[in-house]
Amino acid sequence: MPELSLTVNEHRYEVEAPIEMSLAHVLREVVGLTGTKIACNEGHCGACTVQVDGMPTLSCITLAHTVSGEITTIEGLRDHPLIDAFVRADAVQCGFCTPGQVVSAAALVAANPSPTIDDIRHTMAGNICRCGTYPRIEEAILHWRD
């Protein structure tokens, strides 16, 4: 099987994976980081969002072998102030979409530390939450530094 070297949360992983294997699959089943979720596996929901060089990216439709940048997953954001902001705002119900939400939100606040509601709505629209935690997510991001 082809070899591949990935930088995930500042750790280097040398793994083997077929070319057609997605980054989400490699992260979850080869590297063993299951914080990244797969909910649709075809690019439609955002549950699998990770950052590649800081850019929110859908890991379920990214082939692991095509990634050369640095990957940040939810496991790399566990001490981010957004985590506490999400908890405080009750921005989580079932929690299946939530890691992806946090990864997207972390990129948003890195680029724009004081986003407006419109910014949030535009930038977070690719993360579906079936439980409907959106108003709480909005609140969490608006007050992420408090």
Add this chain to the structure above:
Amino acid sequence: MELLRPSSLDDLNGGLMIHGGTEVVPLLRDGILKADTLVDIRGIVPRGVKGNRIGVGTTLAELEGSTAIPEALREACRLAASPQLRNMSSIGGNLLQSTRCWYWRLKYPCHLHGGDRCHAREGEHREHAIFANDYCASAHPSDVAAALLALDARLHTTKRELPIADLYRLPDEADRHVTTLEPGEVILELELPAVEASVYLKAMDRQRWAFPQVGVAAARVAGEVRLGLAGVAPIPWLLTGPEALDAATPLPRTAWKVDVARALVRRALDRL
């Protein structure tokens, strides 16, 4: 499967090209695209905006934030897909995206897949075309292409230079393709004329993250007003004027799109 990463155009030799992979990866998984060799072309396709030229490796996310491009294109990029997809999507790949027709995506043996009927025409087609829909009723999903059509953009490929309108063709019995791209031909750059004013309006199901039901781009280029529409025909549709909507041939369940298009065309022209 193997993955190649050529470092110059000269190294290209067959295989399925992949840029952001937002279309390629799901279609490979579904068996709609097939390949033994994938060619990652990110290293060889220009990226970025230089004057009136846009490298087709530029992502929609980069373009939505660019002040160097006409408003219609910026807005089309801003309202396309989802944020993550815009980060991943190249504008070149966007022009070559396949139809969202559910029959096609579910691999019904329809005209566009080389079969002998259009399932959507007699079946479920509420999101389908109102023009040129007698052979294939699919609705072209690219906001970006509609904008570029109105802007009268030209494409530079490894083989030729052409107006964007010539990239597309209506499928027919003899040839089911919707583009004129030749095997191995790589799109490299877009070239925009001097644009005096432009707008893009998009009707969609949700406020964000949905394909266009109807997208209308209007641009004034060299004194001439041009209208490009998304979601109304199997290919991006150049509308000669508002009155051309009277000649629409909607299917029973797409008549509503004519009304929506009429309103958006009027508004787009007002705003120019």
Add this chain to the structure above:
Amino acid sequence: MARLIRTEKEVEGRFEEVWLVVEEDPLTQWPDGPLSVVGRDALRQDALERVRGEARFTADIQLPGMLHTAVLRSPHAHARVKKIDLAPALALPGVHAALAPGDAKGLEGEPGYCGAAVAAVAADTFGQARRAVAAIAVEWEVLEAVLDPHEAVRREQFTMPSSTYERGDFAKALESADVVIESTYRTSVVLHNSMETHQSVCEWVGDTLNVYISTQYIWGVRSAVAAELGIPGDKVRVVCEYMGGGFGSKNDPGEYTFVAAELAKRTGRPVRCALTRREENTAAGNRNLTIQKLTVGARSDGTIIALGGEFINGVGWSGWSAMTDGPMQMLYACDNVRTVRHGAKINMPPMKAFRAPGFVEGTFGLECLIDELAVKLELDPLELRRKNYANANDDTPYSSKNLMECYDLARKHWDRRDEVRARSTGTWKHGVGMASQIWFGGGGPPSYAWTRVSSDGRVTVVTAMQDIGTGTRTAMAQIAAEELGVSLDRVTVVLGDSARGPYATLSAGSSTTPSVGPAVRAAAADAKRQIIEIAAQRYDVEEHVLDIKDDVLTSADGNVSTTLEQLLEILENSQILGKGGRGPNPAGMSVLTFGVQVVEVAVDVETGEVRVERVAAAHDVGRIINSLGARSQVEGGIIQGIGHTLFEQRLHDPETGRILTTSLDAYRMPTIADIPEIVCEFVDKPDAHLTNLGSKGLGEPPIVPLAAAVANAIRDATGADVHELPITREEMLRALEAAKKKERRGAPAAV
């Protein structure tokens, strides 16, 4: 004392006469209003692990040697498997076992819908299993399929007997009515689309089957699996610590569990069977379509004297016919009501409960009809509703009803009408609409809980329930903390494992809090009683003078004051154990939830675009346990409601019955960009007759009135009568066109 009663049990609007063993419920209710912990905002106990991605869902379970399953699904809406050859599949690399129809429950030899499970393969990877499934050779005999619910009704093809309800004399009353309105409403099939798809991992350990499953009812899974496999229930252990949403669709094991269990048995390996998103949208249940032909007759003063409806539920190949007629029977005081409800059996995927099944659909029809009546009579819709207020459920008294208080809370939002309408400019028209909500949600026995109090004064609540994301873990901790007089951070709740803790009911039908909550309180009270008994002996005082508050045990005269740690130190590693059960529901009473929502919309009359701009919700669900969690539930319900109101719709190919909207680009759920401002209020009055808590469930009520309120706001804004969900641009433009025609004929279109 345990007591045996014969009672009516309600789950998701379905009633059953059953024998029940219930516990006495001797505790008196707490006083009204927010207490120390209960009735206040509490952060979710498990929020951190969920947000940090540490919570282990069924989807994350990876067991050594685990195999993956792919399922062969019927390409036909109705067909018989004449011959099936698994050999080509078994010959492929990585394949370990394959199942044919009949090898596991749910694998059908005569599938009744396109997408029904037929066969299954277990392999090392999912990709291998999928390729193997594609290699299975099936010879089909295609059978006749009925896709049209009307056709099914004509043929009297039903999933259960049609139900007719009548009180008074509908026909006669209609004749004497001053105005009569007849309207037909339709609602479309919508899909639950929990973010975690239906799935389980099965593993045999000795003669015990471990089932890790994304479920709303671990005990239901346990008994169904045990019965199917013919093994004792205690040889099935069901685990669901975290689950990624269900909304009613995960109340039973599903074919995937039976398949995984059987494959695990045959291979001697753990086996995962998980639906893909596309399978989820095909075969995991749905809210079925409805067609509602409704009639209302009223006096010119607005008194409703006749209500009638013929309801068709397009149930699918199996499933039950939900109470679409419920709101018409129950929401208003009307002496003459006649409803007929059919559950059409069609060759389409089966329904499953989806947040207030039947009532969501029926409320859309009824509450639109009531507003059409208000327009015709030129009456204020709120006044019309108040005028026809019901004071009993048919003849049965309510255990509590505060709908009038909800209307009072809604008043200030309703009074924004002029201001909102005045916002209309150009093609954008603004308007306000309302709709009332009625639904069950009282829960019922049995459910049990245990408490453990340790020497450090910390409390563990153990109950084998599941938290499906609604925050029940937190609510249970609040109840225990309140009863024991300890701070919330001292309480931990252990749940989600049938081998750890006593039976608790399913997390559906808004029944979890009202069912399990009282058991938790009873278990906490039991522990508290023992603590006080111990303290009374230790300090030589009478028990009744002692109480625990803020982690401190004190006597009434203040002579005793000791922290729980100090008192319980003597326990060392032993613990005080409490147990509690859920008492009975009040006999001879209707336990129901109520509410009203006021919605503001904007409609672009040229493009048919509808935006929901503001939703004000006032609900009466008895005592509120967690005010923060309760608001989140209301918001979640409203947002899901916006989905089925504006754009969610499952579409199928009319020729083959195959589902076309199997992916989330085509089946479109709301995103963060679609949400309105949401204002949420509660009456927060305990139901004096219901358990030791007086709490009802809140999972479902908020989704019930939303669609009708939106449609009524659209009418207010534009004069157009929407008759169909979802209100796509196509439907909106149709309604606007019809309103224009009506206007041309001389009738006033707008109020």
